[in-house]
Amino acid sequence: AQTVTQSQPEMSVQEAETVTLSCTYDTSESNYYLFWYKQPPSRQMILVIRQEAYKQQNATENRFSVNFQKAAKSFSLKISDSQLGDTAMYFCALRHYNQGGKLIFGQGTELSVKP
Amino acid sequence: GAVVSQHPSWVICKSGTSVKIECRSLDFQATTMFWYRQFPKQSLMLMATSNEGSKATYEQGVEKDKFLINHASLTLSTLTVTSAHPEDSSFYICSARPGQGAGDYGYTFGSGTRLTVV
Numbered sequence A: 001a002q003t004v005t006q007s008q009p010e011m012s013v014q015e016a017e018t019v020t021l022s023c024t025y026d027t028s029e030s031n032y033y034l035f036w037y038k039q040p041p042s043r044q045m046i047l048v049i050r051q052e053a054y055k056q057q058n059a060t061e062n063r064f065s066v067n068f069q070k071a072a073k074s075f076s077l078k079i080s081d082s083q084l085g086d087t088a089m090y091f092c093a094l095r096h097y098n099q100g101g102k103l104i105f106g107q108g109t110e111l112s113v114k115p
Numbered sequence B: 001g002a003v004v005s006q007h008p009s010w011v012i013c014k015s016g017t018s019v020k021i022e023c024r025s026l027d028f029q030a031t032t033m034f035w036y037r038q039f040p041k042q043s044l045m046l047m048a049t050s051n052e053g054s055k056a057t058y059e060q061g062v063e064k065d066k067f068l069i070n071h072a073s074l075t076l077s078t079l080t081v082t083s084a085h086p087e088d089s090s091f092y093i094c095s096a097r098p099g100q101g102a103g104d105y106g107y108t109f110g111s112g113t114r115l116t117v118v
Helices: none
Strands: A003-005 A010-014 A019-021 A024-026 A032-039 A046-052 A064-069 A074-079 A088-096 A103-105 A109-114 B004-007 B010-013 B019-025 B030-038 B044-051 B067-073 B076-081 B090-098 B113-117
Touching: A003 A088, A003 A103, A010 A019, A019 A109, A024 A074, A032 A064, A032 A074, A046 A064, A046 A074, A074 A088, A103 B044, B004 B090, B010 B019, B019 B090, B019 B113, B030 B067, B030 B076, B044 B067, B076 B090
Parallel strands: A010 A109, B010 B113
Antiparallel strands: A003 A024, A019 A074, A032 A046, A032 A088, A064 A074, A088 A103, A088 A109, B004 B019, B019 B076, B030 B044, B030 B090, B067 B076, B090 B113
């Protein structure tokens, strides 16, 4: 079975500090993508960062970076210099190259950035 | 960037009536559209996958006769909640997958529709 697990339902961080959100997944496939999506109070889903499984180098997008550990099936998101606008639900997601392109989402982590 | 327009953003309907939700890809062709349902503070639950010109594929446990999906063109997909009941009240989100060669990366999501059945 393919599953994505986010074990932190809620987290909080002080503005300007760094926070790491955890995600583990299970799949028997070798070709897949991993994503982090952000859902702010507006509920619009926004792609934060993506990682292709065959790439060893961790993806980085400005203040957002991932720690991709393929053998451990771990894909954590690090947010540096947290800003109030980072307050949102964060979802980790897995997509296989085939299998219809479905996204498999984790349960989500609600992040609050405090001033 | 790719934009998916979803309408309406919110709707209130009476029990027993039907409601149609539209998703349009504005600047790309969406060969596949995914429809999700989301309860407050929960994850997105995939309801069905629709490919342009063919019947939708529904996830286990989703009533295909209640949630009618039509994907008649490469830029428009609709979800119709038929004979709606209060338990159908939820947040519905669409997500579009572009065609091959158009950058098959993270999909583009609509802004969602909050359905309240009274």
